[in-house]
Amino acid sequence: MLAYVLKRLLLMIPTLLGVLLLTFVVIQFVPGGPVEQYLAEARAGAGGVAEGGGMAYRGAQGVDEKRLDEIRKLYGFDKPAHERFVQMLGQFARFDLGRSFFQNKDVWALVKEKMPVSISLGLWTFFISYLISVPLGVAKAVRAGSRFDLVTTLLVLVGYAIPGFVLGVALLVIFGGQLQWFPLRGLTSANWDELSFGSKIVDYLWHITLPVTAMVLGSFAVTAMLTKNSFLEEIRKQYVLTARAKGLSERQVLWKHVFRNALIPIVTGFPAAFIGAFFTGALLIETLFSLDGLGLLSYESVIRRDYPVVLGTLYLFTLIGLLTKLISDLTYVWVDPRVKFD
Numbered sequence: 001m002l003a004y005v006l007k008r009l010l011l012m013i014p015t016l017l018g019v020l021l022l023t024f025v026v027i028q029f030v031p032g033g034p035v036e037q038y039l040a041e042a043r044a045g046a047g048g049v050a051e052g053g054g055m056a057y058r059g060a061q062g063v064d065e066k067r068l069d070e071i072r073k074l075y076g077f078d079k080p081a082h083e084r085f086v087q088m089l090g091q092f093a094r095f096d097l098g099r100s101f102f103q104n105k106d107v108w109a110l111v112k113e114k115m116p117v118s119i120s121l122g123l124w125t126f127f128i129s130y131l132i133s134v135p136l137g138v139a140k141a142v143r144a145g146s147r148f149d150l151v152t153t154l155l156v157l158v159g160y161a162i163p164g165f166v167l168g169v170a171l172l173v174i175f176g177g178q179l180q181w182f183p184l185r186g187l188t189s190a191n192w193d194e195l196s197f198g199s200k201i202v203d204y205l206w207h208i209t210l211p212v213t214a215m216v217l218g219s220f221a222v223t224a225m226l227t228k229n230s231f232l233e234e235i236r237k238q239y240v241l242t243a244r245a246k247g248l249s250e251r252q253v254l255w256k257h258v259f260r261n262a263l264i265p266i267v268t269g270f271p272a273a274f275i276g277a278f279f280t281g282a283l284l285i286e287t288l289f290s291l292d293g294l295g296l297l298s299y300e301s302v303i304r305r306d307y308p309v310v311l312g313t314l315y316l317f318t319l320i321g322l323l324t325k326l327i328s329d330l331t332y333v334w335v336d337p338r339v340k341f342d
Contacts, residue, residue, distance in 0.1 A: 001333070005326070005330075008326050008329075009326075012319070012322045012323075015318075015322060016315065016318060016319065016322070017089075019314065019318050020085075020088075020089070020092075020311065020314070020315060020318075021085070023310075023311060023314055024081075024085050024088070024311065027305075027307060027310070027311075028081055030305070088311065092312075092315050097111075097308070097312030097313075097315065097316065098308035098311075098312050099308055100301075100306055100308055100309050101304075101305075101306050101307070101308060101309075102304055102306050103306070103309075107308055107309050107312035107313065108312075110297060110309060111294065111297075111312075111313065111316065114292060114293050114294045114296070114297045115293075115294065117187060117286070117291050117292055117293030117294075118286070118293040118294040118295065120187070120208065121208070121211060121212065121215065121285070121286070121291070121293065124208065124212045124216075125212060125215045125216055125219060128212065128216050128220075129216050129219045129220040129223060130220075130223060132216075132220050132224070133220035133221075133223035133224035133227060134223065134224075134227050134263075134266065136152065136156075136220075136224045136227075137223070137224045137225065137226065137227025137228040137230075137231065138227060138228075138231055138254075138259075139152075140152055140153070140224070140227075140228040141227070141228045141229075141230075141231030141232050141235065142231075142254070144228070144232060153225075156220075156221045156224055156225065157221065159217040159220075159221055160217075160221035160222070162217070164214045164215055164217070164284065164285060165214075165284040165285065165288060167213075167214045167217060168210070168211065168214035168284070168285055168288045168289065169288065171210045171213060171214055172184060172210065172288070172289070175210060176210065182206065182207075182209055182210050183206065183207050184289075184290075185289055185290035185291075186207060186289075186290060186291070187204065187207050187208060187291055187292075188200075188203055188204060188207060189203050189207070210289065211285050211286075211288075211289045211291060214285055214288075215285055223266065226265060226266065227262070227263075227266055230262040230263070230264075230265055230266065231258060231262045233262070234258045234261050234262045235258055239257065240253060240257065240258060243257050264332075267331065283295035283296075283298055283299055286299075287299050294313070297309065297313070298310070298313055301313070
């Protein structure tokens with residue numbers, strides 16, 4: 001087991017290097033880099049016109065060459081690309097994610113600042129998804145082939161087929177715009193500090209209902225169908241027939257014997273689902289509902305070409321994803337002793 005863990009940890013190094021190298025090479029060819037963004041914003045602030053937010057801005061027209069060199073040096077673009085890449089790897093090896101070009105903050109500070117919003121969305125999405133999908137999957141397995149099974153399967157697949165972003169737009173238009181039952185943006189109201197403790201809870205739940213609904217409907221479908229198929233597979237096994245032949249009730253057979261074995265693929269997916277709820281799928285939802293989380297931070301960083309934030313968060317999330325995958329594999333051994341990595 002120790003040899004397997006060490007091998008997986010060592011394999012993370014070339015994986016991280018490959019992800020960072022590929023991303024670094026791609027952004028070298030993206031038009032409208034940080035220098036062009038700075039010049040475009042400076043020109044727009046001086047009353048000029050910055051076409052396309054810097055994408056169509058024609059370089060440094062009218063800018064003194066000495067001033068242009070100072071700007072390049074400020075962003076580190078006075079060095080060759082390979083030197084900047086090696087310097088970045090050295091920083092990441094010390095877990096120094098760098099400093100934002102445009103927000104004048106450390107990337108670590110930005111991540112910590114935006115993390116509570118993403119954690120809030122992720123926790124609600126994770127727990128609601130599993131609280132709905134696991135009981136639903138068990139009910140579908142017990143009633144396999146019935147009208148309940150067919151109807152719920154149709155609803156689950158329809159919910160899974162609708163992208164979360166499209167569903168979010170529909171929820172905003174109907175419940176936020178036409179009916180005006182829920183707020184259109186933000187996680188709290190403007191008068192949050194003036195509210196009582198109970199009113200703060202109600203206000204928070206009121207704001208988070210639509211974004212969590214948009215994220216949950218698509219995420220619980222896979223878990224529900226996986227739970228159903230796992231239960232069906234276990235119900236058909238010989239030990240279930242033996243338990244029934246001994247006179248055990250159907251409830252005892254289902255919850256004492258089948259449930260423990262059927263949940264093995266569900267439990268082993270907990271780490272990945274738990275972490276994934278925080279860092280994946282929330283980018284469009286946070287952007288749509290104007291929630292100041294990690295997803296919105298990533299989107300704005302890409303738009304503004306804030307490369308330290310883009311690469312720093314990519315490094316952090318990739319590392320977390322690799323470690324989570326390792327933990328998911330190790331949980332197989334924990335829940336099923338028959339699995340041996342040797």
